[in-house]
Amino acid sequence: MKAHVAALTIILAALCPAAQDSPFYLPIRNNDLTTLKKLIDSPGPKARDGRGNSPLMYSAALGSLESMRVLLDAGADPNAANDFAATPLMWCAGDAAKVRLLLSKGAKVDTRSKLGRTPLLIAAAYDGAVEAARLLIEKGADVNARDEGGMSVLEQAASSNHIELIRLLLAKGANFRVFCWHMSRWPGRPSSCLGNTEPASTVSG
Incomplete structure (x- = not known):
């Protein structure tokens, strides 16, 4: 942190x-x-x-x-945005205690910056942000949100090899096919979270 x-x-x-x-x-x-x-x-x-x-x-x-x-x-x-359409929740998206406080004050979970980033997308980029992500999801954050560049929450977590967060996202309905696509790009990395012993590139959704 x-x-x-x-x-x-x-x-x-x-x-x-x-x-x-x-x-x-x-x-x-x-x-x-x-x-x-x-x-x-x-x-x-x-x-x-x-x-x-x-x-x-x-x-x-x-x-x-x-x-x-x-x-x-x-x-x-708690929902005031800056010139880039970023809100306070985006600035602390990986910090569970701060996220919890802002949510308790009415912070919105699916606001988007000008780049299309949501608080959950931002949280997925940081190691150790599983609890913060869980709080956002419990408040209704879209686990399949994508930014303007097409990056999804699951892709963001997979690209950073955040195994525990990948598990959470899949359990909450994140697109499995997107996950498989990432496993094919980085063989052997996140596949272990599914208990799969085959090469990642052989897994299909």
């Missing part, structure tokens, strides 16, 4: 260099809840940076669960 946070720090800075100039950025990054609470009145939890990112997005990506609670309790919108 530390590597995940580090990557998001770089991504956030790349998307909007002005993000680090936001008065919310450092208090959230440093888990300074005292300063964060002082900022609630002005400029407020609905403030946006130059790319439409909200304080809750910073917190979802880089901050603590406590900082997210502070912002949500102050009226931050």
